[in-house]
Amino acid sequence: MKPTWMNPARWLCTGALLATGHAAALEPDALFAKLTGSVWAVRTFDAQERPLRAGSAVVIAPGRLVTTCHVLAKASNFVVKRDNVTYGATLEYPDPGRDLCQIKVANFTATPVALAPAGGARVGQRVYAIGNPRGLENTLSEGLLSGLRGGDGEARLLQTTAAIAPGSSGGGLFDSDGRLLGITTFAARDGGNLNFAMPAEFLAELPARAQAQLAARANEPEGAARRRVGVALAEPLRAGDALEYVRTDRLTGNRTPVIYRVDRVNGDELSFNAGSRVEKANGQVVTLTSSAGGLFDSASPPGGWAPKDDLQPGMRWHLDYVATTGDRLRHELTASVGSEHTMRVDGMELNVMRIGYEGWIFASSTTSLPLTGASTRFRGAAWYSPELGRIVRFEGEYQRGVSSGANESLELVRIQR
Known part of the structure; x- marks a missing residue:
């Protein structure tokens, strides 16, 4: 009698089972052809029909798409578009805690994508991102699933080397069979090939979570909404949470969202x-390697703009340092703490202290700029909230020559949970 491993019929049967249990991996061109009609661009507008943001969305059911909530933030209306076809859309299920929003479109016939099995994501597997980076519709990028980030027994973030850029947020991250693994959400600026997506298994919970949040808010007593916002702001940050700031170029008026998303919590x-940014729980900066926040990051002192544990009105100190990002300029500044007052953040009144900065900046031996020896006046201010343990607003300006300089502000608008 032959051993079972030599039986051709057994091998044929096994091969048939494998063939029926696992779809063959698609070549990238075939995968793109299959999926491109299911990934659309999103455009948002304010009450005056002025453009706000651009993103992407994935069709998950007839007339239903999912995007990231931060793409829709502050929009009065929005549309989905592909090539020369545009549809008006409405928000159906918001889940800002996971930065996932389901939208609906009437008379919309685009084909829904298939979802990958829950919990099936594997580090090292080949993945593909499809979205609309920087307005370039229907862009495919290839990479690996390079990490599963998060805690509490669930993967709160999928890390990938597949390239994404502004405008990609809300697009799809797919496996080699063309099944949806996640919704792309952000890329680490200046952080190498580090890009992230929310797991697709979260989509099944989206309607229930959204309805539960709306029901809870409808049953709140008068005044509870303000207290709820305050609690949400003050809760400790967890992996997957994000700080959403708006950076404004005060010379041109251009406004840009800046997202600092927590990918790991290690002790304090x-x-x-x-x-690319590591902080203590009180907001003091440990390391900083990215200038995602413009001057807020590129001119940051060691420890950040509120580096002392017990700030008190009237405190003063002197700083002499070379910034670790941007042009790596040398800064000689004097800091002084003003009196306490209040500032509204995401609907809540917070006590804040204004820390003013005055001094000079110079080219240093580590910068790529010419060492001319000339100094440039620098002025800045940071508003620190002890309740949140972080800066909620920053302003800075300097002028170098007639064509170089900056005048910027950065303001916290909400915490995504």
């Missing part, structure tokens, strides 16, 4: 945007 240290 929080890692943002794949480790």
Whole structure:
């Protein structure tokens, strides 16, 4: 009698089972052809029909798409578009805690995508991102699933080397069979090939979570909404949470969203945007390697703009340092703490202290700029909230020559949970 491993019929049967249990991996061109009609661009507008943001969305059911909530933030209306076809859309199920929003479109016939099995994501598997980076519709990028980030027994973030860029947020991350693994959400600026997506298995919970949140708010007594916002703001940050700031160029009026997303909590240290920013729980900066926040980051002192544990009105100190990001300029500044007052953040009144900065900046031996020896006046201010343990607003300006300089502000608008 032949051993079973030599039986051709057994091998044939096994092969048939494998063939029926696992779809063959698609070549990238075939995968793109299959999926491109299911990924659309999103455009948002304010009450005056002025453009706000651009993103992507994935069709998950007839007339239903999912995007990231931060793409829709502050929009009065929005549309989905592909090539020369545009549809008006409405918000159906918001889940800002996971940054996932389901939208609906009437008379919409685009084909829904298939979802990958829950919990099936594997580090090292080949993945593909499809979205609309920087307005370039229907863009495919290839990479690996490079990490499963999060805690509490669930993967709160999928890390990938597949390239994404502004405009990709809300697009799809697919496996080699063309099944949806996740919704792309952000990339770490200046952090190497580090990009992230929310797991697709969260989509099944989206309607229930959204309805539960709306029901809870409808049953709140008068005044509870303000207290709820305050609690949400003050809760400790967890992996997957994000700080959403708006950076404004005060010379041109251009406004840009800046997201600092928590990818890891290690004791009293929080890692943002794949480790490009690491802070203590009180907001003091441990390391900083990215200038995602413009001057807020590129001119940051060691420890950040509120580096002392017990700030009191009237405190003063002197700083002499070389910034670790941007042009790596040398700064000689004097800091002084003003009196306490209040500032509204995401609907809540917070006590804040204004820390003013005055001084000079110079080219240093580590910068790529010419060492001319000339100094440039620098002025800045940071508003620190002890309740949140972080800066909620920053302003800075300097002028170098007639064509170089900056005048910017950065303001916290909400915390995504």
